[in-house]
Amino acid sequence: MAAIYLDHNASTPLAPEVLASMRPFLEKEFGNPSSIHRIGRAARGAVDSAREDLAGTLGCQPEEIFFTSGGTESCNLAVLGAALANWPQRNEVVLSAVEHPAVFGPARLLAKHWGFRLRICPVDAEGRVVLDRLAAAISPKTALVSIMAANNEVGTLQPFTEVSNLCAAADVPFHCDASQWFGKLPLPPIGLFGAALVTVCAHKFCGPKGVGALIVRSGTKLEPILTGGSQEADRRPGTENVAAIVGLATAARLFIKHPMASTPVLTPPAAKLRESLASLPGVRLWSPADQSLPNTVAVTVAGSDSLTLLAGLDLAGVCASSGSACSVGSLVPSHVLLAMGATREEASSLVRFSFGHDTSLDEAAAAAAAVADVIKMVGNV
Amino acid sequence: MIYLDHNATTPIAPAVREAMLPYLVEKWGNPSSSYRFGAKLKGVIEVARGQVADLIGASPREIVFTSGATEANNTALHAALRANPARRHIVTSAVEHSSVLSCCRALECDWARVTVLPVDREGLLKLADLENAISDDTALVSLMWANNETGVLFPVERIAELCRARGVLFHCDAVQAVGKLPVDLRRLPVDFLTLSAHKFHGPNGVGALFVRRGAPFTPLIHGGHQERGRRGGTENVALIVGLGVAAELARNRVAEYAAKVRTLRDALEQGILATISDTELNGHPELRLPNTSNITFRGVESEALLLLLDQAGVCASSGSACLADSDEPSHVVRAMKPESAASRQMVRFSLGRDTTILQVDTTVRLVREAVTVLRG
Numbered sequence: 001m002a003a004i005y006l007d008h009n010a011s012t013p014l015a016p017e018v019l020a021s022m023r024p025f026l027e028k029e030f031g032n033p034s035s036i037h038r039i040g041r042a043a044r045g046a047v048d049s050a051r052e053d054l055a056g057t058l059g060c061q062p063e064e065i066f067f068t069s070g071g072t073e074s075c076n077l078a079v080l081g082a083a084l085a086n087w088p089q090r091n092e093v094v095l096s097a098v099e100h101p102a103v104f105g106p107a108r109l110l111a112k113h114w115g116f117r118l119r120i121c122p123v124d125a126e127g128r129v130v131l132d133r134l135a136a137a138i139s140p141k142t143a144l145v146s147i148m149a150a151n152n153e154v155g156t157l158q159p160f161t162e163v164s165n166l167c168a169a170a171d172v173p174f175h176c177d178a179s180q181w182f183g184k185l186p187l188p189p190i191g192l193f194g195a196a197l198v199t200v201c202a203h204k205f206c207g208p209k210g211v212g213a214l215i216v217r218s219g220t221k222l223e224p225i226l227t228g229g230s231q232e233a234d235r236r237p238g239t240e241n242v243a244a245i246v247g248l249a250t251a252a253r254l255f256i257k258h259p260m261a262s263t264p265v266l267t268p269p270a271a272k273l274r275e276s277l278a279s280l281p282g283v284r285l286w287s288p289a290d291q292s293l294p295n296t297v298a299v300t301v302a303g304s305d306s307l308t309l310l311a312g313l314d315l316a317g318v319c320a321s322s323g324s325a326c327s328v329g330s331l332v333p334s335h336v337l338l339a340m341g342a343t344r345e346e347a348s349s350l351v352r353f354s355f356g357h358d359t360s361l362d363e364a365a366a367a368a369a370a371v372a373d374v375i376k377m378v379g380n381v
Numbered sequence: 382m383i384y385l386d387h388n389a390t391t392p393i394a395p396a397v398r399e400a401m402l403p404y405l406v407e408k409w410g411n412p413s414s415s416y417r418f419g420a421k422l423k424g425v426i427e428v429a430r431g432q433v434a435d436l437i438g439a440s441p442r443e444i445v446f447t448s449g450a451t452e453a454n455n456t457a458l459h460a461a462l463r464a465n466p467a468r469r470h471i472v473t474s475a476v477e478h479s480s481v482l483s484c485c486r487a488l489e490c491d492w493a494r495v496t497v498l499p500v501d502r503e504g505l506l507k508l509a510d511l512e513n514a515i516s517d518d519t520a521l522v523s524l525m526w527a528n529n530e531t532g533v534l535f536p537v538e539r540i541a542e543l544c545r546a547r548g549v550l551f552h553c554d555a556v557q558a559v560g561k562l563p564v565d566l567r568r569l570p571v572d573f574l575t576l577s578a579h580k581f582h583g584p585n586g587v588g589a590l591f592v593r594r595g596a597p598f599t600p601l602i603h604g605g606h607q608e609r610g611r612r613g614g615t616e617n618v619a620l621i622v623g624l625g626v627a628a629e630l631a632r633n634r635v636a637e638y639a640a641k642v643r644t645l646r647d648a649l650e651q652g653i654l655a656t657i658s659d660t661e662l663n664g665h666p667e668l669r670l671p672n673t674s675n676i677t678f679r680g681v682e683s684e685a686l687l688l689l690l691d692q693a694g695v696c697a698s699s700g701s702a703c704l705a706d707s708d709e710p711s712h713v714v715r716a717m718k719p720e721s722a723a724s725r726q727m728v729r730f731s732l733g734r735d736t737t738i739l740q741v742d743t744t745v746r747l748v749r750e751a752v753t754v755l756r757g
Contacts, residue, residue: 010413011414027393030392030393032390032585036687036688036698037696038691038696039382039696069449069602069614070614070617073602076602105603106603108603109603113463209409210619225601226455226484227486237480238450238451240586314417318416319416321414
C-alpha cells in the first residue's frame, strides 16, 4: 500500500467486519439461493436477510431493492430500464452534463439504437445543475431524469430535493446515482433523494467490489436489461453473488447511517489541503466550499497535465486521481470541468484528492507538500 | 450431508479462496487508477485472463470478464444481433438455459425472429433441422455445449463447422462443459462462448464471454473503458482472480475428472435404475456429461422426493436452479418427452470431483427408501 491513499472516491478498503460477514459464504455456505435443498435455502436466507437489512438501513421496502454487479450495472439498469419502460410514448432523457460515464454510456445507447433525444442540462461554475434549465428540459416526452447526488470528480452536491420536486410535478421518473454519497454523508432528510431509482455501489463505502443495488421505488416502471432466471423478481437474473450481497448489506448498515468518514473528521484535513494548495502558483480549486462532499478536493494546475502530475505524486507516495477512475487510460479532458467552464488545458490537468476516515492532518500536509514539489518539478522541465 | 447438485453450484476450492483473500484485504485498489497501488491490479487481472484463456484454448484478448453466465449469454445475443441490422433471426433450441431462452423471447418481442429447434426423446438435436433453420437473415445460432439438466452434449464441432460454412455467428453456452470436458477453441470455430466460475469451484458473481478475434461486438453494460471498452464497471478483482485460479485448477484436473466422476455417476445411475422399479433415464446414455444423471421416478413428484432426500441429507434438484421458483415442470425434459409426466417426476443428480463411492452408495439406498415411502 502506498504511503498516503487519497483516492477514496475511486475505491475504499473492505472493512474487516464486512469481510467477516462475507466469509461463511466463501466457505461452507456455498449454495445457490435458488436450490430448494438445505444448502440452497441457507444461501436464500442470507440474501433475504441482506435485503431486509439494507431496506432498514435505507428506509425502503425489501421488494424495492435489486442487487446488481455494481454501480455501473445499476446505472445502466436505471437508465435503459426506466427509459425503455416508457418508450416509445416518451423518447427523451434528461441528464446533467456532469454525470458518470455509467449514466452517459447507456444514455448514448438509447440515442443510437432507439432514437432517444438526450437533453444535457448545463451546470453552473460550481458544477451544480441549473434548475431553470432543468425545468425547461423536462417535457411530456421525458422518459427519465438522471441526476447524481454528488459528483465523483469535484464533489459538488446536486439539489436533488428541487430535482425531485420538478420530476414529481411533471410525473417523470428520477434516477439519482448516489454512488459517491453513501458512506460520506448521512441519508438526507428527504430519505432516498426523492428519487424513483437510486444507484448504490458497495465498494465506495468499504464494501466489496462487484456488487451494488438499484433501489426501485414501488410503482416505478422498469424493463430488465438482462433476461434469464427468475432471480430478483425477474428484474435481474443470474445466480446471486451471495457473499458480496451480504457484504453490501453489512457495509451499508455500518457506514450509510453513520458515514465511515463523517464531516467533522474529514473537514479538517480537506481544509488543510485546500488551504495549502490555494497558495501555490497556477493552482485552481474546483471543489465548492459549500454543498460539496467533505472529502473531495479537486484542483487544476496551469501548464501541466493530469498524467504528469499523478505520476509525480505516485513517486512521492501519494495516490490521487484525475477524476473518474473509469475514464483514465487516455488523456481525455474532464467532461465535468469542461461543463463547469474550464478550458481544455485546465480540464486536462485535474487532480482529485479524496479523503477517507483514516486520513490524518499530517497526511494532508504531506500531500500538499508533495503537490508543491511536483508542481515545481513540472515547472522546471 | 451429500451434495449432488454440482450443476447448480460448486463449493469454492480452498486454493481459489486463498488466492482471492489478498484482494479482499490489502490489495483493494481500483485497477483503473494511475498510481501503482491500483494500476498493479491490471496485471493481476491479465494473469487471470491468461488462465481463463488457457483453459479453453483462447487468446487472452478474446476473454471479456462479466458478472456471470447470464450476463455473458445476454451480451453475446445482443452483440450478434446488433452486428448487422439486416439479420434479425436467431436459431436456438428448446432445451437451452433460461438466460438464453428468455433473452431470445425478449428480443423476439422487440424485433428479432426466433427459431427454437426441437430435440428428440434422448435430448439430441437433428443437424438437418439446424441446416434448414438457417436462412439469409440468420444472425446467430445459440446452442449449448452440455445441457444443465440432463448433461446431454450437443455436437458442437459439427454445429460450429456448419455455422462457419453458412456464414452465421455461433454462440455456445458452455457453462456446464467448461471444467468438466476438455475445451479447445483453437480447433472449434465458435464465435462466442460463455463460461461461469461457480460451476467449476470458483466464486459466484463472475464469468467470462469468449469473443473470437474479429467477431462483431457491442457492449451490454456501458460505462468506463474497462475490459478494453467491452464491459464497463470497476473490475471485481478478487472474483476475477478466483475465476483465474479455478480455471487453472480445472485445466490441471479435467482429464482425471471425467474418468473419476463417470465411474461414480454410473454406479449411482445403475444402482437406482436397477433396484428401483418404474425409473427411467432422461437423456442419451452415452452423449452426456460424465457427472450428470437425470432420472424419472414414475408416480413420484419431484418436489416430494427432493424434500425427503433433503431431510435425509442428500442435496439434489429437479432441474435448473434458475427456474426453481417457478411451478413449471422442467422445460428440458418436457421438450424431450412432451406426452409424459416425466418432466414433473424427475430428479437431477450432479456429482463433483469430491464425491465419494460411499456417498453414492448411501444415496442409492436413501433414494430407494424415499421412493418406497412416497409410493406407499
